[in-house]
Amino acid sequence: MLSLAACFYLLFRRSNAIDPDVTSPVxxxxxxxxxxxxxTLSHLWYMPTLYPTSAEDILLSYIIGGMLDFxxxxxxxxxxxxxxxxxxxxxxxxxxxxxxxxVAGLAVCAINRSDAILPMLYAYYLxxxxxxxxxxxxxxxxxxxxxxxNYADLEHKEVWQSFVVLAIILLVFGIYVFEAHVxxxxxxxxVNGLILVCYLLWRVETLSDLSITVxxxxxxxxxxxxxxxxxxxxxxxxxxxxxxxLLQQHCIDTQLYLQHDLTVSQLARAIxxxxxxxxxxxxxxxxTYNAYINSLRIDYFMDLYRKAVTARQSVTAQQLATKSGFxxxxxxxxxxxxxxxxxxxxxxxxxxxEKRV
Numbered sequence: 227m228l229s230l231a232a233c234f235y236l237l238f239r240r241s242n243a244i245d246p247d248v249t250s251p252v253x254x255x256x257x258x259x260x261x262x263x264x265x266t267l268s269h270l271w272y273m274p275t276l277y278p279t280s281a282e283d284i285l286l287s288y289i290i291g292g293m294l295d296f297x298x299x300x301x302x303x304x305x306x307x308x309x310x311x312x313x314x315x316x317x318x319x320x321x322x323x324x325x326x327x328x329v330a331g332l333a334v335c336a337i338n339r340s341d342a343i344l345p346m347l348y349a350y351y352l353x354x355x356x357x358x359x360x361x362x363x364x365x366x367x368x369x370x371x372x373x374x375x376n377y378a379d380l381e382h383k384e385v386w387q388s389f390v391v392l393a394i395i396l397l398v399f400g401i402y403v404f405e406a407h408v409x410x411x412x413x414x415x416x417v418n419g420l421i422l423v424c425y426l427l428w429r430v431e432t433l434s435d436l437s438i439t440v441x442x443x444x445x446x447x448x449x450x451x452x453x454x455x456x457x458x459x460x461x462x463x464x465x466x467x468x469x470x471x472l473l474q475q476h477c478i479d480t481q482l483y484l485q486h487d488l489t490v491s492q493l494a495r496a497i498x499x500x501x502x503x504x505x506x507x508x509x510x511x512x513x514t515y516n517a518y519i520n521s522l523r524i525d526y527f528m529d530l531y532r533k534a535v536t537a538r539q540s541v542t543a544q545q546l547a548t549k550s551g552f553x554x555x556x557x558x559x560x561x562x563x564x565x566x567x568x569x570x571x572x573x574x575x576x577x578x579x580e581k582r583v
Contacts, residue, residue, distance in 0.1 A: 232423050233262035236430065244431035248382075251435040254309040258430050261302040265419060268299050282339055289341070293332035296325050304358065306426065310385040311365055312436040313372040324354055362389055371514075375505055376490045378483070378519035381553045382432040391425055469507045472497040483522040484551040490515045520561040523550045527558070531574060543570045 236259040242248055271294050274287040301321045308316050331347040366389055373383055476497040477483055493515075494504040508515050527550040534541045544555045552558035562570050 228420065228423050229262045229265035232427055233259045233266065235427070236262070242431040244428055248432055249435045250430050250433055251309065251312065251437065254306070254430055254433065257302065257305045257309045258426055261299070261306050261426070262423065264298040264302050265423070268295055285341060286336060286339055289332050289336045293329055293336065296328045296332065301325055307362065307385075307389060308365070310388055310429070310433060311369045313369050316365065324357075328354075374514040374516040375508070376501075376515060378488045378516055378551075379486060379553050379557075380516065381557060383434065383436070385429075385433070388429050391422070469497070469499065469504065472499070478522060481526070483519050484526065484549075486551065486553060488519065519551075521565060523552060523558075524562055524565055526550045527562075528573075528577075531577065535577065543574060 236255045242250060268291070272287070272291045275284055275291070301318075304321050305318050308318065328347055328351055331343055331350075335341055335343060335347075366386060370384065370386075373380055377383060473493075477493060482488065482493065482496060490504055491501045494501045497504070505515070508518055511518075513521075527546050530546045530549060531541070531543075534546070543558075547555050547558040550558070552561075559570055562573070566573055568576075
C-alpha cells in the first residue's frame, strides 16, 4: 500500500511536499513511479506462495515471481538510478539485455519445474551486479566532475548516497529471488522495501531538475559582448588573457559570486562569453568552476569576519557563511578546510587572537 500510494503521489502531485522550492526532474519522477508500481505488483505475483498445495507449487510460484521481478523491478530500479545522473541521457536497453539470461533461465526452470540451474543464474546475477557497480561508479564520477564544472552550489545534487543505497537494494532483491524460502530474507526484504520507498521519495523531491542547464551548456557560440571575437572554436591565448579581467569586472567587483545556484553558463553570459570558453579558462587555471566560486565566497567570509572582529560585533560562522553565498554550513565548512587547511573554528580563533594582539 505504501509503494502504491507513493506511485500515485509522484504521478499526480505537481509540486514537491518535501522541498517546495525544488523542481524535480519529470523523467526521474516517472521512472520512480514506475518502480513503485512494480513493487506493488511484485507483492501480488508472490501471493500464491501464501496458499501452497505442494513443494513443487511453492517452487514454481517463487520462480515465476523471480522471473517477473527480473523483467520489471530490477531494471526499473537501475533506470531510476541512471535517471539521477543528469549530465546526459544514458541508454537503458542494455539493462534489459543483460538481465535477459536471468529471465530466460527462470523461464526454463518454470517449464521444467526444477531449480537445477538456479545456482548458475545466481552466479550470473552476482557478476551482473559487480559489473553494474563498476559502471555506475564511473558514471557517477563523471557526473560529479560535470557538476563541479557547471555549478557553484552542489547541495542535494550529488547522488553518491543514492547509488550506495540502490546497489544494496539490488543485491537484497537478488538474494530474495534465489533464497526467498529463508524466513529471515523475507523480513529483511520487507524492511528494505519500506526504507526504499521513503528514501526515494526524499531523493526525488530534493534533486533539482538540471535539464535546462544541460541544454544551455550545449549552446552554440553566442557572445553578448564585442570584447571577444573569435574566428573559430579554439580558445586562443588572447581570449584566455581577456577572460580574467572580465571576471574581475563582472563577477568579483559586482559580487555576482554571492548569488545562490549560480551556474557557469549564467556567469559566462554575465561576462559576455559562453560556457565553453569559460570552462576552458578554468581548466587552464587547473581549477573547477565550483572551486573558483567557493574561493571567492570564502575570501568574502574571511573579510566579513575580520570586519566583525574589528567592530567587536558578535557573529557566528553560520550567519557569515549564509551571507557569503553558501546554502549549507556543511558545504562551506568542507570547502573552507580544503582551501585554508584548517577548520573554520580554528581559523576564527587564531584570527580573533591576532586582532586582540
